[in-house]
Amino acid sequence: MDDCVTNIEEVESIQTSLSNVIDFCDEAMAVIDNRRRNGEVIVNAATIQVALKTPMTVRRPSVKFQLKSALGLDTLLRSSRAERKQPFINGIEYLSDSRIGVIDNENNECWIIDKNSKVTTAPYAFATTPRDITCISNDTFCTFAVTVSNGNINTICILKCNPGNRIICLQKTIVLYDCCDAVCMIRHLYLVSTLNAEQAVFAVDENGTKTTLRGLQMTKKIQNFGDCKCVYDRNIDTMFITDKTDNSVCVHNKLEMTKNILKDANIKSPIGICLGPAGSGSVFVCCSETNNIAYVGSDGQLSDLIDIDLETPEVISFDNVRQKLSVVSNKQRSIVTYDVLFIERHSRKRSSRRSDRVKTV
Secondary structure (H helix, E strand, O other): OOOOOOOHHHHHHHHHHHHHHHHHHHHHHHHHHHHHHOOOOOOOHHHHHHHHHOOOOOOOOEEEEEEEEEEEHHHHOOOOOOOOOOOOEEEEEEOHHHOEEEEEOOOOEEEEEOOOOOOOOOOEEOOOOEEEEEEEEOOOOEEEEEEEEEOOEEEEEEEEEOOOOOEEEEEEEEEOOOOOOOEEEEOOEEEEEOOOOOEOEEEEOOOOOEEOOOOOEOOOOOOOOOOEEEEEEOOOOEEEEEEOOOOEEEEEEOOOOEEEEEOOOOOOOEEEEEEOOOOOOEEEEEEOOOOEEEEEEOOOOEEEEEEOOOOOOOEEEEEOOOOEEEEEEOOOOEEEEEEEEEEOOOOOOOOHHHHHHHHHO
């Protein structure tokens, strides 16, 4: 009896591992069968080894959203100055301590929503239109970058937010010679999307020196602000770029020099994009025309599609620490936050006999 496993959780863990092994072998045999039908190989031990080295289908958990809170923009900004215009949110980013940095390009402002869902300090005002926001560092004084672009003014402003939610300019501005829209960090560089260029995305360093990234040509030139957004996952050296007019998501793996373009009937006008859970190699994408959120993997495959009760979702950000997803709808004038649940998929149903054995151990 000492050698028997008595912990039910341990038994279930072993079962899951065995099930994954069985599924993996099934895929390997499917590869072998396919190659044999095509006359490529003969089934033997060496063939199995080759098949096992063939990339298998990436399995990601299915995703479920639970509504946590909904903030009306009018209520949220009631304490702000009276002469403000109706806000238009075109960028949000989770900062440290569950705070959210918000870009309002109608009032040329950046403001902070604290962990209690309140705007407690005066917003930071820009000289002209802010376009997007990305976090640089998440220490006590959180540092973030904001693209500002209108007419001849095209810059990346570096700002800090202290624990009291006051936004401080670091007197550090990166001047660009091209109009700039979306921004994210790619190692020590800033990845920026632009308009009316053969290549919709380029990189700049802190001195404003431009670097052209190969293989990032879009189907056609980006004409409008907001039509192209980008994020970068440094863990897998992969860029994800949305193209609203082409109804597509481009996945560009720099390490392997591969590019996959995802198009799906359920993905219409993809616009907002953010990285998913750390280490997952996935992103969340707002589909503003179909009112859903696409969960896309680094292989360019659609892993899941989540319908949400929000009209024309446009902007999105994910809190890795608390597993929360915030989505903005300017049409409904609200910022909605969801608790994100990740549910493991089981491709193989366990027999009732096996389940009974688990219960009686």
